[in-house]
Amino acid sequence: MRRPTSFARAQVRVLGAIRRRLAWFWLVLAALVLVAATGIPRVTFDTALIRFFEGDVAAFRTYDDVTNRFEGDANDVVVLLEAGSLADPAALEAVSSFLLEAQFIDGVRAVWSPLSFEITGPEGVREPLVPFPIPDAETMSARIDAVRAETPALRRLMSEGKDAMLAVLPITGNEAGQEATLKALTDLAARVSGDAVSVRVAGYPALRARVSEGLMTDVIALNLAGALIGFAVAALALRSVRLGLLTLPGPLIALMLSIGLFGHAGLAITTVTLTLPVLAMILATIDSIHILFERLHQGARTPRAAALRAVRRMAPACLAATVTTALAFAVFAASPVEVIAELGRMGAVILVVSTLTVMLTQSLVLSVAGARPSIRTAFARLNARPPRGGPFARLPRLALARPRLVTLGALGLLVLGAGLYGQAGPRYSPLDSLGPADPLRATFERIETAVAPISMMQVAVTDATPEVLAEVERTIAEASGSALVQSIASITGEAADARDTLPEAILARLVSADESRALVTLPFHYDSGAGAIALADNIDAALAGNPALAAVEISPVTGLPVMAARVVGGVLSDLQTGLLIAVAAVGGLIALWARSVVVALVALVPNVLPVALIGGGLALSGQGIGLAGGLALTVAFGVAVDDTLHVLNRIRLGGGFRGLDRPRLGAAMSEATPALVTTSALLVLGFGGSAFAATQEVAAFGATATGIFVLALLSDLLVLPAVVAFLGPRFYRASPKG
Amino acid sequence: MIPARIAFAALLVATAHPAAAIDLFTAQGGWTGTGSLATSVERRMQPARCQVDVKPTDAGGDVSVTGKCAVAVGASNISFRLVRGDGRAVRGAMWSEATDEILQLAGARTETGVDMTATEPWVVDGVDYETRVIVREPDAGSFKIQQLARMEGEKAWRVIVDMTYRQP
Known part of the structure; x- marks a missing residue:
């Protein structure tokens, strides 16, 4: 008989304490609700465009230095x-x-x-x-x-x-x-x-x-939609409105708590952090559904014992999934960009808190509700005819019939997707905040096509004499091929009093307050972050190479699009590193949990594949990867691991990896498939709603994450059993520890 | 660019007289002026708008006018105070944000309104100008202000403000 681990012993102690002192834990739950309720009224929203890039990054420091000296166009x-x-x-x-x-x-x-x-x-x-x-x-x-x-x-x-x-x-x-x-x-x-x-x-x-309006709408609409979809999917999967309702308390309290924590922490919800409460609620609903499915298997135990045993059996997978997702967030905490670091810290805290909340809440709710005759009848009815997973149940059978083909195909796609993903450039445009059909976007685009580009490059020049400014203008015009370069020199021309006649608000954006610097600006058409950086580099080189300007102090080319492209490029690079760290951490965690490095490596294939495919697709689209997409790739990886862990947990509960043969693997997949399909449907439908969010960063995040969730389900049902079956006999079946 | 900082003194005169046309020292409330003005005595007239708030004080002996006048190139806040003198005499003082100058006026009520002249020459780019302000009342709900200027020694007056005020 296997010796219980210290983790298992701790679980037994905690659940034993809950069983003995249930009333005390109701008080704990009430305290959590109180924390949530007092935090929600304190929540604020932040739409500041510039704050997204604040941080200890050279490109931001240059931008900050220049924009602090001149009036900007933000107002x-x-x-x-x-x-x-x-x-x-x-x-x-x-x-x-x-x-x-x-x-x-x-x-x-x-x-x-x-x-x-x-x-x-x-x-x-x-x-x-x-x-x-x-x-x-x-x-x-x-x-x-x-x-x-x-x-x-x-x-x-x-x-x-x-x-x-x-x-x-x-x-x-x-x-x-x-x-x-x-x-x-x-x-x-x-x-x-x-x-x-x-x-x-x-x-x-x-x-x-418009973004502010969208944020408010999205917070309400997305969370409401997430809650309704969670309930609908659960009720359909469990074939009972009553059982569907039973899945709700934990996720709803987790949602309230995650929003309330923003209020207590004094942090505003931004377009970057808006999805966190939705994510917390959906993950909590998934845990809740897994617990309820497990509750079905608890037979004639007392309601309290059955509820606590179901929670205990699901806890390792729930906590492991939470830790992996929290790890994906935690890697953001080291970002030099404060908003991303904030997302990382809040994401990690909220996910851990919401998982513990849902486990506590569902333990209490199922203990009480399980005693009601109507609920017991619903459990019995469902147990007599358990869900099968519909047409998705065929995928593991298909995988087990052709494991070699599926495995090699998956590995080929993985290499291809990862290769393309590595080629993707950064993307940031203020217009990305607006939907394609937004009238405001149409106005911006009309301005761009009919009059002049709205994206601006800026160069601060210390020697503000008309001759020097004219030379700087000429050099930039030559390097950029643009006839729109402008400074105080070309605006006032030779009119003696022209400068005095400019409105203060206009003069302040051409000459610094202390009159020590003048600003030369260039409107340019933004195609991509890489293009903006290339043009800025070209202008920097032309200014540096002009001997007539050798003695003049000129700032590097900056401006919101250039600064954002450089910062987003750095952040994406950090995110890619973070993703690799998350993959390694998840692999290490699975290796520890399953006590097998081979199992960990095999489990990573179906989880990295969706990320590589979506990342490669974004690179192929030619538009590059924005902040939202980059974040979604890392976060969705952590979420997608959840289902894999539940499959591995099912294999572990069914006898472990030693001597795992195809019939037992097939049985484990059959048991896991209904929960996987249900939770994936929940993720796709619940999070897919984000793709229609008014805030386009949220929509981009939702669309990217949803794509990964769809692929992750297919990957878990098709690729995971195939790689386990194909690689298994060669590796872990021979391993004494497997 | 049009020198937006100069010439708003002319507008100050214009805003001073709506009250005069109806009842110089008892008219009150918000008034909107539409018409045209020159941003400098030497420049061409262009469309303009004014919005002013008229507040009589001192039991009809004193009236203050504050507000803003705008042309397409910019706007300027204005402030004006008019004091009743002996008999038909009227004195005035006005300030504009654009020029930051105070212009003194003196004149008298007439049968059709008020006629005033600046007590000191109006100096623009080193050149002295005489200025006149004429208030007329074409109908019961509006009044018309004209400001005129001429270089010292010139015969003909140039109209530099022509505004009609109505209460919105």
């Missing part, structure tokens, strides 16, 4: 005005009317538009580019063309065809006030839009407002 409302021809007097009258009204809206600090420009008139007097009364369309068109040809600043604001123009309205930074200002501007845009001109509102404040 700029960008208004897109379109007409058949914006040289037409009627269209310009409407534009003027909009700009006048907009300046009376609370929070609007300034306005910067093509109407801000002036030219030297026929009598040598400076006059507005758009004079009043407005001349005919032909004259107006010629005036605009003349200034556009000379001034990059106007080329950034007015399309060549004069069918679209931008007005930049810096607004006050107060987040609560921004909401009212945005609404007033949007209402005004709707009022002014008509036959003469159409007006749409965009810019980072609008983007933040």
